[in-house]
Amino acid sequence: MKNDREIDKEIDKYLANESSSLGDDFTQDLLSRVDQLESESEPESESTWLLPFVSLGVAACLVSLFILANLKINNEAKPSFIAANKELTEISLEGPEKVILEDLMAIPEEWDVTHTLFSEETYDLLVLLDY
Amino acid sequence: MKEENSSDKIELSTEHKLMLEVAKGDHFAMEEIVNMWKDSLFRFFDRSLKNSADAEDLTQRVFIRVYQSASRYQPRAKFSTYLFTVARHLLIDEIKKMNRQQVSLYDDDWLDGQGDTQKDNLNEWYEILNYGLKGMPEHYSTSLLLRVQRELSYVEIADIMKVSESRVKTWIHRARRHLKETLENNRN
Numbered sequence: 001m002k003n004d005r006e007i008d009k010e011i012d013k014y015l016a017n018e019s020s021s022l023g024d025d026f027t028q029d030l031l032s033r034v035d036q037l038e039s040e041s042e043p044e045s046e047s048t049w050l051l052p053f054v055s056l057g058v059a060a061c062l063v064s065l066f067i068l069a070n071l072k073i074n075n076e077a078k079p080s081f082i083a084a085n086k087e088l089t090e091i092s093l094e095g096p097e098k099v100i101l102e103d104l105m106a107i108p109e110e111w112d113v114t115h116t117l118f119s120e121e122t123y124d125l126l127v128l129l130d131y
Numbered sequence: 132m133k134e135e136n137s138s139d140k141i142e143l144s145t146e147h148k149l150m151l152e153v154a155k156g157d158h159f160a161m162e163e164i165v166n167m168w169k170d171s172l173f174r175f176f177d178r179s180l181k182n183s184a185d186a187e188d189l190t191q192r193v194f195i196r197v198y199q200s201a202s203r204y205q206p207r208a209k210f211s212t213y214l215f216t217v218a219r220h221l222l223i224d225e226i227k228k229m230n231r232q233q234v235s236l237y238d239d240d241w242l243d244g245q246g247d248t249q250k251d252n253l254n255e256w257y258e259i260l261n262y263g264l265k266g267m268p269e270h271y272s273t274s275l276l277l278r279v280q281r282e283l284s285y286v287e288i289a290d291i292m293k294v295s296e297s298r299v300k301t302w303i304h305r306a307r308r309h310l311k312e313t314l315e316n317n318r319n
Binding site for chain 2: 007010015016018021
């Protein structure tokens, strides 16, 4: 019958498991496996390396398409706007209003006064005073 | 128990340097790390799992994990702490997998049909201890194995297992008591 100390010793000996070991084959197998994993992951890493550039290219294409589409819409919209303006200008300038408009445009800036003009009586008074 | 001394520090520094080389893809550095640690890991797994084949497989998986994460490795703690933290994570995954597949961690053939005469030999002692060790919770057996096999301090074990030092002491005490009780209950 073993005493408590001997039992502890025996337990430690069992747990230490010093007789178990792995041979050199293990190391070689493991390194081969590492090589294999590396070669398997290579194409993946290449694609991973290219991924930002591909994404950037796709994004650039989308932006270009968006800009081109907008330009096209603007170009299609512009002639109608210009034509409408042209039409409007032509109409307004050809009518009798043309003269009025030109007269109005010809009014010197000094005339563009905002204060109240003198009344008829005031003019008479000024004449009387020989002003 | 083995205390940390200057030679350990030199060894540790060597392992950190080797890991930096592994991160650069140096297979010789990897080979050196494998040769330095393969037996320690294998002994740990061999006592934690059902058979040696599983233990060998898990040892290999630890090194592959170490190799794959070498570029992210930060030498903050002792290399052994890092290595056995990885080992424990894989062990827990493996035990969970076995539990899902309802695979027992121990071979219980010896419990029935074995003659009493065999119980006298050392092999029988080890069978009983095997039964006791694999029948206890993983954190009990891991803390006890790290203490006995690696001769780690309670602080280092607590670091690996991410618990307090006092909890580690309790686990180790209970694990030992469980093994003794298993021996007493199964011996004539």
